[in-house]
Amino acid sequence: MTVLDFDARAADGAPPPPGRRRARRGGLLGKNPAGLLFSAPYLVFVAVVFAFPLGFAVWISFHDYFFAAPGADVARPFVGLDNYTSVLSDPAVRRSFVNIGIFLIINVPLTVGLSLVLATLLNQVVRGRTFLRVAFYVPYVTASVAIVGVWLFLFNGNGLVNEILGPLAPDPPWLINSAWAMPSIAFFVTWKQLGFYILLYLAALQNVPRELYEAAATDGAGRLRTFWSVTVPAVRPATVLVVLLSTIIGANLFTEPYLLTGGGGPNGASASPVLIMYQRGIEQGTPGVAAALGVVLVVLVLLVAWLQRRFVGGDES
């Protein structure tokens, strides 16, 4: 009934006696202990890369942790909530939470609205469908680092966007304007991720029963009415998922403020919490503070996700 037992049998390929097979059903490891063997690499991976580091992050956040040479035996005393107090009293951290709030307020509704509308329209057309679907997800499959190059060129002080806007262009230009830096990043991320959410909505739309649309047509509902009363409620589970994923991805924001606005500039107006974690934890060598910031951020994200689920999810969730 052990894994070794299975191995021996599989190796010589001998048929198992029929009686033994039935006896396995109630075995200690279940009917097919090989399942555990097959999943072992994945389970080890989850333990090493997720479970242990998660616990370790919390441990670091309560200690005065610092980098030392490998193998060196150094004291890293327990400091209670010190790291948390220094995180919460740090104006740069507070600013970064306000920034990510601005980001999410722009990014999440815009993502849900645009991806649902584009997916609904895409679902209704036949000609050019594949081309459009691919066009929509090309930004999603391209590295942020590559696209940032174009956006820097486009939104530069004398870039194409400002050339076209002329006197309407904000001054100083988008990415170095403290009022526009964070919204610019939010638009960038919305645009880049939209294709993925369109795919999610397309999947959801294909599961909407045709009869609902027929009933709406019989009742004489117009196009907009049908969209509001049939499509939107029918894809609500997908909406919950889109809201949740875009919030989690948004809270992980790092590459865009690091590159697009040159490290969270101007003057911290676009710094994200993860950027601050990088600066505190790795550049300045205080992993304890960074880990505490990570814990606070995750708790806040979970809270926001829970609230979203209550409000967007409606009754069924």
Place this chain on the structure above:
Amino acid sequence: MRRGASFWRYVVLGIGGLAFLFPFYYMIVGSLQESPDPTPAGAFPDPSNLTLDNYVAIDERIDLLQGLLNSGIFTGGVLLGTVVFGVLAGYALAVLHWRGRGVTFALALLVQVVPFQLLMIPLYVLIARDYGLADSYLGMILPFAINSTAVIVFRQYFLQLPRELFDSAAVDGAGELRTLWSVALPLVRPVVLTVVLLTFIGPWNEFLWPFLITKEQSMQPLAVSLANYISNVAASAANPFGAVLAGAVVLAVPAVVLFIVFQRYFRTTNIGSGVKG
């Protein structure tokens, strides 16, 4: 009435398509311009202003080939780990009955919502400091070695195959390993492509993690060396935008081409199940 509605549909979709594709077009045009032309006229290629110099310029600074090679090794390692161990786990989760199956499935779903920002500091401490894997391919690959979404996609795929396939193999006396090898694996080919596409964009486009653990330029994936170029040396180049855009084209082309060629494997039906569980 119907014609009008369909017309407006295409107008909105066309504007959307243009908004998604224009920056890519502009990336290519800009990478070929001898001197950057940000005016609206600059969006149309001018034969007298076209050159490949920007590609030479960026290559002198960040060694594009080495960067592509590093990105390729990083991505290849992740793909290998994901396909080999993901098939095993997905098969076990879908077909076999064993203790801990429910917990393993729940873990695979849970792991997808664990935010990387919480893992960043401990993983950096463990991998770069304790294990001494900074500036190594193994250190880059490790946190991404098995994509959990891929595990779920494999599971969903095996679940929708007729159960009799596996049962009759068992009746014929094949062991679990043999059933996996000669029944399950030959059937798995279409979904492997989906998984490869789904997994590819993770490491190929990843910036934060390899950026944290590679300090030596010769080990950096292209996304990292290009980002360093953007934030450090771009200001000192003759045509910084041209050089940045040339690097961007080289980084973007493999992913975009892969997704255009294999677009039918990256569809809602294939990936929807993986994300929703």
